[in-house]
Amino acid sequence: xxxxxxxxxxxxxxxxxxxxxxxxxxxxxxxxxxxxxxxxxxxxxxxxxxxxxxxxxxxxxxxxxxxxxxxxxxxxxxxxxxxxxxxxxxxxxxxxxxxxxxxxxxxxxxxxxxxxxxxxxxxxxxxxxxxxxxxxxxxxxxxxxxxxxxxxxxxxxxxxxxxxxxxxxxxxxxxxxxxxxxxxxxxxxxxxxxxxxxxxxxxxxxxxxxxxxxxxxxxxxxxxxxxxxxxxxxxxxxxxxxxxxxxxxxxxxxxxxxxxxxxxxxxxxxxxxxxxxxxxxxxxxxx
Amino acid sequence: xxxxxxxxxxxxxxxxxxxxxxxxxxxxxxxxxxxxxxxxxxxxxxxxxxxxxxxxxxxxxxxxxxxxxxxxxxxxxxxxxxxxxxxxxxxxxxxxxxxxxxxxxxxxxxxxxxxxxxxxxxxxxxxxxxxxxxxxxxxxxxxxxxxxxxxxxxxxxxxxxxxxxxxxxxxxxxxxxxxxxxxxxxxxxxxxxxxxxxxxxxxxxxxxxxxxxxxxxxxxxxxxxxxxxxxxxxxxxxxxxxxxxxxxxxxxxxxxxxxxxxxxxxxxxxxxxxxxxxxxxxxxxxxxxxxxxxxxxxxxx
Numbered sequence: 397x398x399x400x401x402x403x404x405x406x407x408x409x410x411x412x413x414x415x416x417x418x419x420x421x422x423x424x425x426x427x428x429x430x431x432x433x434x435x436x437x438x439x440x441x442x443x444x445x446x447x448x449x450x451x452x453x454x455x456x457x458x459x460x461x462x463x464x465x466x467x468x469x470x471x472x473x474x475x476x477x478x479x480x481x482x483x484x485x486x487x488x489x490x491x492x493x494x495x496x497x498x499x500x501x502x503x504x505x506x507x508x509x510x511x512x513x514x515x516x517x518x519x520x521x522x523x524x525x526x527x528x529x530x531x532x533x534x535x536x537x538x539x540x541x542x543x544x545x546x547x548x549x550x551x552x553x554x555x556x557x558x559x560x561x562x563x564x565x566x567x568x569x570x571x572x573x574x575x576x577x578x579x580x581x582x583x584x585x586x587x588x589x590x591x592x593x594x595x596x597x598x599x600x601x602x603x604x605x606x607x608x609x610x611x612x613x614x615x616x617x618x619x620x621x622x623x624x625x626x627x628x629x630x631x632x633x634x635x636x637x638x639x640x641x642x643x644x645x646x647x648x649x650x651x652x653x654x655x656x657x658x659x660x661x662x663x664x665x666x667x668x669x670x671x672x673x674x675x676x677x678x679x680x681x682x683x
Numbered sequence: 684x685x686x687x688x689x690x691x692x693x694x695x696x697x698x699x700x701x702x703x704x705x706x707x708x709x710x711x712x713x714x715x716x717x718x719x720x721x722x723x724x725x726x727x728x729x730x731x732x733x734x735x736x737x738x739x740x741x742x743x744x745x746x747x748x749x750x751x752x753x754x755x756x757x758x759x760x761x762x763x764x765x766x767x768x769x770x771x772x773x774x775x776x777x778x779x780x781x782x783x784x785x786x787x788x789x790x791x792x793x794x795x796x797x798x799x800x801x802x803x804x805x806x807x808x809x810x811x812x813x814x815x816x817x818x819x820x821x822x823x824x825x826x827x828x829x830x831x832x833x834x835x836x837x838x839x840x841x842x843x844x845x846x847x848x849x850x851x852x853x854x855x856x857x858x859x860x861x862x863x864x865x866x867x868x869x870x871x872x873x874x875x876x877x878x879x880x881x882x883x884x885x886x887x888x889x890x891x892x893x894x895x896x897x898x899x900x901x902x903x904x905x906x907x908x909x910x911x912x913x914x915x916x917x918x919x920x921x922x923x924x925x926x927x928x929x930x931x932x933x934x935x936x937x938x939x940x941x942x943x944x945x946x947x948x949x950x951x952x953x954x955x956x957x958x959x960x961x962x963x964x965x966x967x968x969x970x971x972x973x974x975x976x977x978x979x980x981x982x983x984x
Contacts, residue, residue, distance in 0.1 A: 513825075650719055
């Protein structure tokens with residue numbers, strides 16, 4: 397079951413439709429770990445300060461923006477946090493436009509919008525209205541402390557939300573210097589090219605195309621698993637019998653857990669209007 | 684990487700094993716992260732555990748695999764772990780409960796893959812005297828935690844009419860728990876009778892939405908107000924205990940205003956708190972459940 401990654405509501409006109417956001421595509425790539433060839437041990441990365449040749453812990457890092465060669469301004473997490481757009485939990489629809497007006501180059505990532513139980517009707521209404529008018533909504537959304545330009549459009553029986561690139565992110569054709577001249581084709585050439593296209597003309601059936609490389613990698617792995625070609629790294633001997641501080645004991649394991657889940661122990665900031673709406677700072681005193 | 688480290692915790696030596704073991708497969712939350720959570724939440728949680736006999740709910744292979752309840756404190760417990768012996772009315776039965784008196788015991792138990800800490804309603808010094816009345820509000824499908832919150836607020840009002848202040852915590856999944864601190868002389872006969880009468884009163888006020896009868900077939904779409912936990916042999920999940928649900932959610936104390944706000948926003952998710960959120964809340968608000976241990980109230984005669 398995919399998990400909702402955001403929840404909030406679509407707001408347009410006077411209507412508010414509570415929805416949850418699910419990614420509409422998933423990562424099917426085969427991921428590898430890096431091992432030390434000699435003994436199969438998972439290698440670990442360390443942050444090293446070359447000046448002192450010393451391992452630096454994450455807490456001792458700050459963010460620097462390179463202004464010019466070897467000259468940095470330091471920006472703190474607090475400063476950045478203060479700039480984050482306020483999580484309004486609203487997908488605010490600003491315009492409804494013809495879908496043909498948005499070139500696919502603007503689309504970034506598709507998500508399904510799923511209404512909560514009571515809102516099926518309003519959701520269906522918006523879906524039908526977009527279909528009838530042949531227009532799709534363009535609006536804004538704040539997620540993970542970032543503002544997104546989004547489009548919502550009908551897809552099958554659902555509304556799909558596409559995060560979009562802002563205009564300044566899209567590279568314009570004139571910025572590509574290597575673009576050669578395009579001398580005009582003759583009518584004959586054009587006709588010939590048109591015939592080739594016609595001969596291959598078909599309707600789009602996504603099932604017909606597969607990621608052949610990924611399938612080949614999977615098959616390779618499967619055959620190795622079947623042939624029991626495992627490497628089993630020897631256990632790491634660690635401070636056996638030595639008594640260490642609890643936090644030191646947990647630290648390495650916590651770091652490993654963080655690495656494996658990319659920090660998933662603390663999911664993308666989940667804002668709760670309620671948390672503290674009533675209670676913040678109001679420590680009850682027992683009588 | 685099965686290895687053991689010996690850590691010093693609160694002046695005691697605790698062996699920690701399999702720290703990398705994933706206990707919550709859906710999120711990858713490991714045993715180390717659980718121990719880390721319990722260590723950090725200890726300042727708020729320990730007062731609710733202290734002197735209180737404990738039932739352990741252990742999940743050696745994570746929340747998706749089997750678990751077992753352990754009333755009897757494991758025989759191999761270190762000698763610094765406090766225990767309390769309960770002599771059952773059935774004299775042949777004698778239970779030796781663990782009690783958590785400090786962070787070392789908490790960490791030792793967490794290392795045994797104790798995910799859930801369930802406590803008696805009484806203290807190990809006096810098994811016959813509950814220190815609070817507990818109500819467990821359990822929504823029957825398709826009712827959800829917001830319906831349970833609604834019922835909890837009605838329960839709070841009914842209790843307030845009796846001059847009793849009550850406190851809420853979320854169960855960590857769909858339920859809401861309401862505790863009425865007593866901390867005065869009482870018996871389980873009294874608290875159970877009071878809880879049952881209160882549940883029945885609520886049912887008669889809101890017959891379409893609240894049910895006080897344990898029978899499962901009556902619960903559909905309604906909130907079952909479980910009064911039966913007010914019993915010398917029953918335990919309730921301790922405030923700040925993790926729950927063995929798909930994600931590492933906590934039975935977290937909440938303010939009444941938060942229940943109302945979540946209902947208003949129609950966001951069941953507002954009433955589910957994961958470990959890291961609870962740590963943040965404790966840092967921000969302190970232990971909002973502290974009055975449950977301190978407030979002295981008497982049941983109406």
